[in-house]
Amino acid sequence: MNTQYAFSGINPFDDPLDRILAEIALSIQLPPSLHDKAKGRYQAVRNHLEATVAFRDQIEHFYPQGSMAIDATISNRGTDDEFDLDIVSQLGGRFRAMEPLEILRALETALADYPVQRVRRQTRCVTLYYADKMHLDITPALREYGTRDRESFITDAKGPAHSSDDRLVDMNAYGFAGWYDERTPLEARMASEFNRRWRDMYHDTAKADAEVDDVPDQTHFIVKNTATLALQLIKRYRNIQYVGYAGRIPPSVMLSFYAGQAAQPNSSLSAMMIRIANWIIADIENASLYGRKLHVANPVCVDDVFTDRWPESVAQQDEFARHLRALVRNLEQMRRGEMFPDDMMDWLRGNFGDRVVTRAADNIAGQVGSAIQKSQQLYSKKGGVLFPAPGIITGVAAAPLASPAVAAARPHTFFGKKI
Incomplete structure (x- = not known):
């Protein structure tokens, strides 16, 4: 007898780093x-x-x-x-x-x-x-x-x-879509909060009918779990790294496979991005160690090879691994509070796109401004103020909510004088 487990997921808007990442994801959605x-x-x-x-x-x-x-x-x-x-x-x-x-x-x-x-x-x-x-x-x-x-x-x-x-x-x-769906179950709280922000962002209230062969019902849940949200951000990161690149780039379906493999419900968004990236890095390193090109096949059809046209060489896959190591290194620094606010925003703009990162920051500033006008505070579960109004408006440093997975992170703000 199969047991169905329900996962609540972690609200990405509860943590300052995950919040800016989630807002970036909102900015690149359909x-x-x-x-x-x-x-x-x-x-x-x-x-x-x-x-x-x-x-x-x-x-x-x-x-x-x-x-x-x-x-x-x-x-x-x-x-x-x-x-x-x-x-x-x-x-x-x-x-x-x-x-x-x-x-x-x-x-x-x-x-x-x-x-x-x-x-x-x-x-x-x-x-x-x-x-x-x-x-x-x-x-x-x-x-x-x-x-x-x-x-x-x-x-x-x-x-x-x-x-x-x-x-x-x-x-x-x-x-493969069925396999991915099974590996990445609905995380109700995470999906609900992301959907709410998506509706607020686009002022959309329509609900589409769900049909078996229809396009997924994004008007109800844009993204159903943290693994898919992390996948979208990794795909965006890949896109920016390969802007202007003439050859083939790491295929999206391969990245989707790793998101399914690495999926771990109730993870934070930044932790999930790091987990997926590290999974890919490990497989590339193992293949390169033996001088082989990375081989990734559809888990429900071994003859459906996701890497049949990329990588074209060991050097090409090693290049992608270098990009992913940089992603992991910088995300880990942010999670530990070891990156200055302006440096963090500059890195995000350079690696996820200036336009979408600026839009994401503006969205957060707008939400905080609205909360100020309504005399509201944004509190974390532990009682900490997530985005104190003076810090956003004047650039005064504020202490964010620490991620549960990070011990003894030193206080810092994720935003500098300009967002």
Whole structure:
């Protein structure tokens, strides 16, 4: 008999360091307006395809994959207002006799007149570019019958002409989303507080209907647990480290795997980020020690290899490990109170993006200002004032709530004269 455990989670807004990290995460979320559009577009694309001769009666399933499936979507690489969303289109028997490039071309042709700014055929999908900077990737897939959880083969063909490198690649995005969901249970208090702040931030009150194959219901819970929130921040950190980088970068699905592996309910946000990063570092170090490239496979489908296109070399994975060590080192210094406030804010801006960090700090300042006007104080469970008004307004140092996991941290403020 399986026992279901309920976890409350830790409110990330109770601790000064976690609070600024949570506010950064809020600033890179898919906004409610685009979330609603994503759901509508998701169905509209399917309707459009099913109205064409080539795809009529040939779409068996149309479901989200990747970050979209586990509720971990953030703004695109190097941007603050672009979002990549991924859909799998499981196709019927008519496509089973076709070569990978033919399938991609058929999908591209069917979407050629779709009302978007641009339609582009990629190696494994066709991308729709919308005017509001949303990108929708539709990946054609052929179900491998007799296997579990919609295991399928997806196309891999660079084009423009047929090549001996064209192939079908094993994939089980649906099964992985289920695995991730099991590994990262709902942390009710954490999710509730984050959702409340998200609603306050966007003044959104709508509630979407939850459907089995629908986009996750972000209007109810944006992020359901600390592991997913930490995953979003690590993805953002990766994006900033690789701005302007021409080659492939560490794949999001690999990071999602490590978030699932490292998930530990009722952890603080900063501790969860450190835990995930250290897990990745350890595996990279072990692979590099033996001169091997990191190998990470889907835990429900060993032939679905998350690292099949990255890393391209041992040096490339070692570079990412260096970035992660810097993340861990600086987060640990902040947790111990060993970083001056202005240095901390400068580091956050440089490694998570100036715009989103400034916005996060402004949000906190605005909340504190509102509390002052209402003659409210923000207290921790232990009775300490979390963000004393004079300290925020004038730059006077204040003592934050110490993280339960950090012993004898010396008092400091996380904010300098300018936030």
